[in-house]
Each structure stands twice: as structure tokens, then as C-alpha cells.
Amino acid sequence: MRTHAQLCHISADRCVVLVEAYEGTTPLGSSLGEGRSVTEAEDQALERLHSRFSSSKPPAAEEAAITSAETSIESKTKTAGSKQPVPIKRVAPPEITASEEPMQVLQSMPPQLTPPVDASSMVERGPDPQAPSEAPIDPEDWSEELTAIDLELQRVGWDRDSEKIYLERAFGHASRHRLTRFSDLVSYLKRLRVLSPGSDPMHAEIPLRRSDLVTQGDEILKRLQWSQQQAKDFLNQNLQASSRQQLSDEQLLGFNMMLEEKLLNS
Structure with missing residues (x-):
């Protein structure tokens, strides 16, 4: 590893x-x-x-166990004298059987019974942590933010070389034009606004990357196997918000830390 x-x-x-x-x-x-x-x-x-x-159990160990099981089945099949892998294909996993049976039932049921079955199926299939409200569409015009960044750079006293040093530390590349996410551009602007004139680009506080925080939170929610409603309830109880979009970068980081604690204690 x-x-x-x-x-x-x-x-x-x-x-x-x-x-x-x-x-x-x-x-x-x-x-x-x-x-x-x-x-x-x-x-x-x-x-x-x-x-x-x-x-x-680590995913690698699970994969090894599955491979071992498949090898064992294949070995037994060969011992029995079968030259075709048909018996292996007929052994369907439980989840496939479970998904096929509701489809057959739905076809034979009256139309009015379909919505409750679909709603139940959606809940059982696991969480969908990233709600549409938490991933707003990026605006097409970023000119206002780019102009504001230029003004903030003048206020802080940074030239292009100073900005390159800071961007390399914060985002891993030396040009703001390589910021492909609007949320990263906004985080950069917010951080510039709180910097004092004459700040050293090598030591100035770098912004939190909101896109990374959202991705990290999604991963933890999937591991917790929470539904979207469970995630919203937890967010409301701890930060009095109904969506991660309402949180600041610092609050979003804190929310992820709380989810980490839940995962470790589960």
C-alpha cells in the first residue's frame, strides 16, 4: 500500500x-x-x-477472496469433467436476483403500485450524498471575479511572479487560467481579500479547495452508507444548515472532520 x-x-x-x-x-x-x-x-x-x-476488510483482500472463490469453483468444474463454463455463469449473485425479481413483479402489478416500490428501491440502493443543490452550475462569465482578483493583487502588492508562487503552493500550478472550477477561483479571491498588503507569497495562508472538500465528504458518506436524508439531518443537527452549499469552506472542512469521527466510531 x-x-x-x-x-x-x-x-x-x-x-x-x-x-x-x-x-x-x-x-x-x-x-x-x-x-x-x-x-x-x-x-x-x-x-x-x-x-x-x-x-x-480491505478492498484488496476482498478481491483476493473473490478470485480464490472463483478459482475453486472453476477447479471443481474441471474435476467433474465439464469443459464448458456454463455452470459458473448460472450461479447468479444475490443482488442480481434481487434486482430481477422486482422487475418481474413490477410488470405484473397495477400501475398505481409502482411508485411505492420505486421509492423503497431508491432508499435501499444507498446514499446519493451530492444533491443537485450542493453542486451549482458554474457561471459562464468569470470576468467579474477575475477583475476583482487583479484589484486584490494590486492591493496586496503582488506582481505576476508573486502570484505564480502563491498559486503553485495553493493549487499545484502557476496560472490562474488553469483554475477550471469556479469554486476554486472564488476560494482564491476570498483568501486574497483577507491578506495584508506586503504579505509573503511563500508563507501567506492558502485557500481551502472546496471541490476537494466536497469530494472528500462524498467519499465518507458512501462509506457510512447514509441516505441523503440521513446526511441532511446530521448537517442540520450540527451546523443548522440544510445543504453543504450553505457552508463556508471552514465549516465544510469541520463537517468532513465530524463525518470522519462518525466513520471511525461506527
């Missing part, structure tokens, strides 16, 4: 690091860590990942 660490947030007394785990090129999961230093935050994220893997 290999890991990849990414700095999500850094300030004078707080660092947040995202650690992702891979088996070859297959992602196994990710976790957030928080601390007073980058090392402390990374260690916490790694510890959470190890705790999660130790309490549940």
Missing part, C-alpha cells in the same frame, strides 16, 4: 492534510488529519486510515 499526502489548509496555528491510500493504482480510501504542524496533521490522517483498515 502506498499513500499520498496533500496539504489542504495551513495557518499560523492549524494545518489540515488529506492522505489518500492506494494499492497499485486502485484507491483504497482517504482521511483528513488536523494538527499544529503539517507532520502532526499527516500523522493523524495516517492513524485514522490504519484504524479504518484494521476495523474493516
Whole structure:
């Protein structure tokens, strides 16, 4: 297993690091860590990942078990003298059988009984964490925000070289024109607005990447196997909001940390 660490947030007394785990090129999961230093935050994220893997069977092990089972079935088939893999194909997984039977029932049922069955099926199929209201469509015209960024750069006293240094730290590339998400552009603008004139681009606080936070939250919600309503109820109880879109970047980060705690304690 290999890991990849990414700095999500850094300030004078707080660092947040995202650690992702891979088996070859297959992602196994990710976790957030928080601390007073980058090392402390990374260690916490790694510890959470190890705790999660130790309490549940890793995907790689599950895949190996499935492969072993298939090999065993194939071996038994060959021993019996069968040269065709037809018996293997006839062994249908439970979930396929379950999905086929409701289709047959629905075809024979009166039309008025269809909505309740569909509603039940939607709930049982698992969570759909990212509601439409949480992924607003990016506007086509970004000129207002780009102009505001130019004005903020003048106020802070940064030239193009200073901006390149900051963008490389915050987003991994040195040009704002490579920001393909409107949410990242807005996060950049918000962070510039709170910087003091003369700030050092090498040490100035970098913005939280909202798109990464939303993706991270979606992954945790899927692992929790929560329905969309469960996620909304948890959000309402803890942050008095009905959608993640209503949260600031800091609040969204805090929400993800709370979901992490739930996942570790489940």
C-alpha cells in the first residue's frame, strides 16, 4: 500500500492534510488529519486510515477472496469433467436476483403500485450524498471575479511572479487560467481579500479547495452508507444548515472532520 499526502489548509496555528491510500493504482480510501504542524496533521490522517483498515476488510483482500472463490469453483468444474463454463455463469449473485425479481413483479402489478416500490428501491440502493443543490452550475462569465482578483493583487502588492508562487503552493500550478472550477477561483479571491498588503507569497495562508472538500465528504458518506436524508439531518443537527452549499469552506472542512469521527466510531 502506498499513500499520498496533500496539504489542504495551513495557518499560523492549524494545518489540515488529506492522505489518500492506494494499492497499485486502485484507491483504497482517504482521511483528513488536523494538527499544529503539517507532520502532526499527516500523522493523524495516517492513524485514522490504519484504524479504518484494521476495523474493516480491505478492498484488496476482498478481491483476493473473490478470485480464490472463483478459482475453486472453476477447479471443481474441471474435476467433474465439464469443459464448458456454463455452470459458473448460472450461479447468479444475490443482488442480481434481487434486482430481477422486482422487475418481474413490477410488470405484473397495477400501475398505481409502482411508485411505492420505486421509492423503497431508491432508499435501499444507498446514499446519493451530492444533491443537485450542493453542486451549482458554474457561471459562464468569470470576468467579474477575475477583475476583482487583479484589484486584490494590486492591493496586496503582488506582481505576476508573486502570484505564480502563491498559486503553485495553493493549487499545484502557476496560472490562474488553469483554475477550471469556479469554486476554486472564488476560494482564491476570498483568501486574497483577507491578506495584508506586503504579505509573503511563500508563507501567506492558502485557500481551502472546496471541490476537494466536497469530494472528500462524498467519499465518507458512501462509506457510512447514509441516505441523503440521513446526511441532511446530521448537517442540520450540527451546523443548522440544510445543504453543504450553505457552508463556508471552514465549516465544510469541520463537517468532513465530524463525518470522519462518525466513520471511525461506527
